[in-house]
Amino acid sequence: MAYGSRDLGRDDTGPEVVELQMRLAGFRGTKPDGDYGPGTELQVMTFQRDVMGQASPSGRADLATLAAIQAFGAAHPVNFNLLTCKCGVCDGFGQGKFKGLYQGQVKVEAYYRYEYPGVHRMILWAFRAAMFHAQAKGWTLTVNSGYRCSVDNQQHARSSTNHHGKAIDIDIVGSPTGKVDMERCDALRGILVEKANAQIAWGAPNLKSLEPSNIAPTWVHYDVRSYDKAYLDDRYFVKSQAALDAPPAGV
Ligand SMILES: [Zn+2]
CATH class of the missing domain: 3.30.1380 (Muramoyl-pentapeptide Carboxypeptidase; domain 2)
Structure with a gap:
């Protein structure tokens, strides 16, 4: 499945997790090793709280979160x-x-x-x-x-x-x-x-x-x-x- 088309969460592994880790490098950030451990969960929770305004972030990269990360990129173009x-x-x-x-x-x-x-x-x-x-x-x-x-x-x-x-x-x-x-x-x-x-x-x-x-x-x-x-x-x-x-x- 392509990145962005399925939920990612704790203990998932692989290139889609690497992609998520790279995109959230500025929200805490961890090494992009493709292992969705506590560091990645913290990245996701930080993004959900700081950007999505969630009071109780789940730490799970559900489809709404993945879409919000994509939109965040579009809202912050790099020249x-x-x-x-x-x-x-x-x-x-x-x-x-x-x-x-x-x-x-x-x-x-x-x-x-x-x-x-x-x-x-x-x-x-x-x-x-x-x-x-x-x-x-x-x-x-x-x-x-x-x-x-x-x-x-x-x-x-x-x-x-x-x-x-x-x-x-x-x-x-x-x-x-x-x-x-x-x-x-x-x-x-x-x-x-x-x-x-x-x-x-x-x-x-x-x-x-x-x-x-x-x-x-x-x-x-x-x-x-x-x-x-x-x-x-x-x-x-x-x-x-x-x-x-x-x-x-x-x-
Ligand atoms: Zn040159």
């Missing part, structure tokens, strides 16, 4: 023009280069050179939730930096590969510069820690990560760098809104 790489050489999302290659000898994700084929769906669904949560503060969020391929890195003398599809940088629209902006970015990080179960820096595996304020004073950097390789498979990266909104083939 892919803002996500594309600006190097002028790649198609906007790298050239798929450097698979299996690392900077130096240490084979960890922070030094992985691979240009992933798009931006990770989980960070984009988490961004949608961030937009939703920021509304309570009266803030509108935008992407100020998305994909930055190896060519773009060369053009700007950068070495970080975080933006090869695993990260976005978020700005608060119209925020005054200086101290106020810095305080707002700190507050937004706090919201994402509380609401999305994100972490400051990269200490724990399989959590969304935020750069600390000394690295990102006037923007909010959000990434999936600390996720295990299995969760960074090519099929989770997308280049369009349509691909973000549709479950991958076979799900």
